[in-house]
Amino acid sequence: MIHALSLGGALGILWLLLSGIFEAWLLALGFGSIIVIVIIANRMDVIDHEGHPIHISWRALLFWPWLAWEIVKANIDVAKVILHPKLPITPKVLHIKASQVTELGHVFYANSITLTPGTVTLKLINGAMDIHALTPSSIEGLLTGEMDRRVHDVEGMADGTVEVKKNV
Amino acid sequence: MEMLIDIASWVLLLGGSVFILIGAIGLIRLPDMFSRMHGAGIIDTMGALMLFAGMMLQAGLTMVSVKIFLIILFLMFTSPTTTHALARAALDAGQEPIRDDDPTDEIELALMRELEEERKRLSKT
Numbered sequence: 295m296i297h298a299l300s301l302g303g304a305l306g307i308l309w310l311l312l313s314g315i316f317e318a319w320l321l322a323l324g325f326g327s328i329i330v331i332v333i334i335a336n337r338m339d340v341i342d343h344e345g346h347p348i349h350i351s352w353r354a355l356l357f358w359p360w361l362a363w364e365i366v367k368a369n370i371d372v373a374k375v376i377l378h379p380k381l382p383i384t385p386k387v388l389h390i391k392a393s394q395v396t397e398l399g400h401v402f403y404a405n406s407i408t409l410t411p412g413t414v415t416l417k418l419i420n421g422a423m424d425i426h427a428l429t430p431s432s433i434e435g436l437l438t439g440e441m442d443r444r445v446h447d448v449e450g451m452a453d454g455t456v457e458v459k460k461n462v
Numbered sequence: 463m464e465m466l467i468d469i470a471s472w473v474l475l476l477g478g479s480v481f482i483l484i485g486a487i488g489l490i491r492l493p494d495m496f497s498r499m500h501g502a503g504i505i506d507t508m509g510a511l512m513l514f515a516g517m518m519l520q521a522g523l524t525m526v527s528v529k530i531f532l533i534i535l536f537l538m539f540t541s542p543t544t545t546h547a548l549a550r551a552a553l554d555a556g557q558e559p560i561r562d563d564d565p566t567d568e569i570e571l572a573l574m575r576e577l578e579e580e581r582k583r584l585s586k587t
Binding site: 308311314362369372373377381383384386389390391404405406408409410411414415416417418426428437438 | 481484485487488491492493494496497499500501503504507508511525528529532538539541542543545546549550553559560561562572574575578579
C-alpha cells in the first residue's frame with residue numbers, strides 16, 4: 295500500500311512539473327491518469343520494493359553526487375586514452391563478486407559500473423559479474439571495491455541480513 | 463551577473479560538444495565492439511550532461527529547466543540498461559572481446575581481490 299501511495303505521489307509531482315497548468319479540468323485529467331496507472335501497475339505486480347524502491351531513496355540521493363564525480367573523472371581518463379596517439383588501451387574482462395545482498399542492489403551496482411566510462415557490465419548472474427574494462431585506471435578503480443562498498447551502504451543492510459519481501 | 467551565467471553556459475555547451483566529438487573519435491578509433499561501447503559511454507554521460515547543464519543555465523529557474531533535469535534523470539536510468547542489453551546481444555551473437563589478459567592474469571586479479579576482502583574483514587574485527 296505504501297508503495298502504491300508513493301508511486302501515486304511521484305506521478306502527481308511529475309504531472310504538475312510537466313504540465314504547470316493548474317486548471318480544474320487538467321488537474322482532474324491528471325488525477326484520473328494517475329489512478330489508472332497505479333491500478334495497471336498493481337495488476338502487473340510491479341509495485342513493490344523493487345519496482346518502487348522508496349527504502350533506498352534518501353541514501354541514493356547521497357550516493358549520486360559521488361557517482362557523478364566518479365563519472366567526470368572516468369570520462370576525462372577515457373577521453374585522454376582515446377585522444378592519445380598510441381591508443382594505450384588495456385581491455386580486460388574481470389570477474390567480480392558483488393557484495394550487495396538483494397537483486398536490486400546488484401542491478402544498482404551494475405548500472406553504476408556501466409555509467410562510469412571505461413567499465414561496462416557484460417553479465418550479471420546472482421551477483422557474479424563479468425566486467426569489460428578499458429583502461430588501467432578503470433581496472434584499478436574496480437578492484438579497490440569502493441563503489442561496491444558505497445552501493446552496499448545505499449542498499450542499507452550492512453549486517454548482511456536479507457530483507458524480507460513485504461507486499462504491504 | 464547575466465554575462466557570467468552566459469559565459470558559464472557557453473563553456474558547458476562547448477565542453478559538452480568537445481566530449482561528444484571525443485566519443486565519436488573513440489567510436490572510430492577503438493578496435494572492437496566492446497571497447498567502442500566505452501566511447502559511446504562518454505557521449506551519453508559527460509557529453510549529454512554538460513550540454514543539458516548548459517541549456518539549464520540558459521533557461522534559468524523555469525519549467526524548462528525542470529524538464530531538462532527530468533531528461534537527465536531518465537537518461538541516467540535508461541542508458542546503462544540499453545548498454546547492458548547491447549553487450550548481452552553481442553555476446554549471444556558470438557562476439558568475443560579483444561583482451562590483452564590471459565586466464566592466469568585473471569586468477570591473479572581474483573586472488574588480489576580476495577586478499578583485500580580478507581584484509582578488510584581482519585581490520586573490522
